[in-house]
Amino acid sequence: MNKPIHFAIIGYGGMGSYHVSTIMPQAEQRIQVVGTYDISGERQAFAKQNGLRNYESYEAVLTDPTIEAVLIATPNDCHKELAIQAMKAGKHVVCEKPVAMNTQELDEILQVAKETQQIFMVHQNRRWDPDFLIIRELYKKQTIGELFQIESRVQGANGIPGDWRHVKKHGGGMLLDWGVHLLDQLLWLVDSPIKSVDIDFSYILGDEVDDGFISYLIFENGVRALVEVGTTNYTKLPRWYVKGTNGTAKIEDWDLSGEMVSASQKQNVAAPAPIQAGVGLTKTMAPPSEEATIRLPFPEPKTEYPSFYQNFYEVVREGAEPVVKNDEVRKVMQLIDGMMRK
Numbered sequence: 001m002n003k004p005i006h007f008a009i010i011g012y013g014g015m016g017s018y019h020v021s022t023i024m025p026q027a028e029q030r031i032q033v034v035g036t037y038d039i040s041g042e043r044q045a046f047a048k049q050n051g052l053r054n055y056e057s058y059e060a061v062l063t064d065p066t067i068e069a070v071l072i073a074t075p076n077d078c079h080k081e082l083a084i085q086a087m088k089a090g091k092h093v094v095c096e097k098p099v100a101m102n103t104q105e106l107d108e109i110l111q112v113a114k115e116t117q118q119i120f121m122v123h124q125n126r127r128w129d130p131d132f133l134i135i136r137e138l139y140k141k142q143t144i145g146e147l148f149q150i151e152s153r154v155q156g157a158n159g160i161p162g163d164w165r166h167v168k169k170h171g172g173g174m175l176l177d178w179g180v181h182l183l184d185q186l187l188w189l190v191d192s193p194i195k196s197v198d199i200d201f202s203y204i205l206g207d208e209v210d211d212g213f214i215s216y217l218i219f220e221n222g223v224r225a226l227v228e229v230g231t232t233n234y235t236k237l238p239r240w241y242v243k244g245t246n247g248t249a250k251i252e253d254w255d256l257s258g259e260m261v262s263a264s265q266k267q268n269v270a271a272p273a274p275i276q277a278g279v280g281l282t283k284t285m286a287p288p289s290e291e292a293t294i295r296l297p298f299p300e301p302k303t304e305y306p307s308f309y310q311n312f313y314e315v316v317r318e319g320a321e322p323v324v325k326n327d328e329v330r331k332v333m334q335l336i337d338g339m340m341r342k
Contacts, residue, residue, distance in 0.1 A: 002317045004029060005068050005092070008061045009036040009052070010082060012043040015096055016073035020050070023125070027309035037061050058082070062089035069119075069316070072096060075164045076171025080105040087118040092316055094309075095122050098180040101171050103333045110326055119316050124324045125308060126181040127188060130301035131251050135240050137299040139189055144247030144262050144296070150189075150225040151241040152182050155233035159205055166207050173209030175201070175336060178229045184332045192221035199339045204232055215339065247296070260296045 007024070009016045016036070024031045035053030037060070038044050044054045055061045061070060062085060069092035072082050080100050083093045093113075099122045100106045113120040126132060139147050164170040165177055199215040212230040219225070228237075238258065240251040247262030272286040305323045306314065314320035 004032045005313055005316060006066055007031060007033045007094075008055065008064070008067045008070050009033060009047070010038075010058065010061070010070050010072050011074035011096075012036040012038045012040075012047045012052075013073065016071065017046070017050075019071055019073065019123075020052070023123075023307075024309050026307040027313055030313040031309045034064075034067060035061075058085070062086060062091060068092060069094065069312075071123075076176060077101055077169060080109055083109050083120065084112045087112050087116045087120065090116070090118070092119040093121070094312060095120070097122055097124055097184075098171065098176045098336070099329050099333060103330060103337050106330055106333050110330075113326075119312070120326065121312055121315065121322055122324055122326070122329045123308060124181070124184045124329065126185055127323065128303065128307065129185075129254070130256060131239055131254055132185050132189075133301035133303060134251060134256070134298050135242060135249075136189055137301075138242065138244070138249060138260075141299070142244070143299065144242075144249060144260065145245030147242050147244045148223055149243040150186065150223065151228075151238075152186060152225065153228040153230070153237050153239060154178050154182065155228070155230040155236040157232060157234045159231050160207060160209070160211050166209060168208050172207075174212050174229045174231060175210055175339060179213065179215075179227070179339075180332060180336065182227045182229065183335055184328070186217070186225055186227060187331055187335070188328060190219050190221070190223050190225070192219040192223065194218070194335070195220045197335070197338060197342075199342050202230070202232070213339075247293075249298075251298075256298065256301070258298070260298060261293050262296055264292055264294045266291055 009020060020033050024033060033052060035055050036047040037055040037058055048054050061067055070086045071094045072079055073096045076098055079095055083095055086093050100109060138144060160166050165172040195218045197217050199213055201210040202212040203210060205211040214228045217225045238250045238252050242249050249260040251258040269292040270289040272283055272288055274281045274283045275286045277285060311323045315322050
């Protein structure tokens with residue numbers, strides 16, 4: 001094995017420390033974290049307690065010849081400047097999502113990456129979520145027929161988290177926080193241009209940034225998608241609800257609870273019997289007869305691609321293809337820019 005890539009973490013908050021403790025170890029010693037830089041003395045002390053070196057400044061990180069790459073896990077409005085500085089100093093960069101405040105900032109970053117020939121990758125980690133992998137498998141294998149309606153939601157009742165995520169100038173709001181994940185999953189799943197987009201933002205909590213949204217996208221291949229993020233939901237709708245030409249699947253939450261029901265394809269099955277519906281009868285909304293449907297297990301959530309940092313190592317050391325490509329990240333950023341203008 002080639003030598004490991006030595007990293008410094010820029011921003012040792014919740015995500016920065018999570019990379020160190022949980023995500024980076026998946027690369028099996030190919031990634032080694034040397035130290036951290038954070039403007040918070042408390043977080044620096046926490047990093048030191050975890051055995052990491054404290055850098056006194058960002059410049060100290062960039063002038064350390066033993067550091068080959070940095071992870072940027074700061075508020076969103078700092079990403080562009082920090083990434084450009086790092087690449088000009090000869091460092092590769094992993095950047096937390098959203099990559100930047102808008103597409104223009106991303107283009108400036110990518111121009112420097114091109115000029116310096118440094119690797120720049122965005123940590124779109126939700127491409128590895130087991131619930132998404134199940135939906136991806138259903139879409140690719142057409143287990144319940146061609147998926148023509150996709151509903152993707154994350155909902156909670158705790159409001160906007162943290163402090164800077166409430167502030168517009170720092171890139172706060174749920175479209176940039178969770179929306180960037182769900183839209184990245186959707187655009188990576190459906191390989192078709194977008195025909196139309198509508199979005200309705202929520203400002204019910206009184207912040208200057210959105211505390212949620214509901215968006216509706218129609219793709220040129222006919223797929224329709226509803227993407228929703230909510231922070232005022234005391235009961236939740238399913239994480240995923242998808243309809244195929246032969247069946248329906250529902251994933252309730254990240255614990256992968258849910259069900260998948262498909263047409264049995266049996267011939268001459270009994271017609272559904274009318275049921276009492278309120279003060280009337282209905283046959284249309286009655287459940288299908290027992291022999292008309294079958295319940296299927298979800299496919300095993302698995303990837304055919306490596307973990308993020310294993311892939312990053314292979315990109316840097318072996319010239320491999322990134323799982324998260326910058327042109328894909330740019331498409332998501334363009335979509336978000338368009339949503340914000342509505």
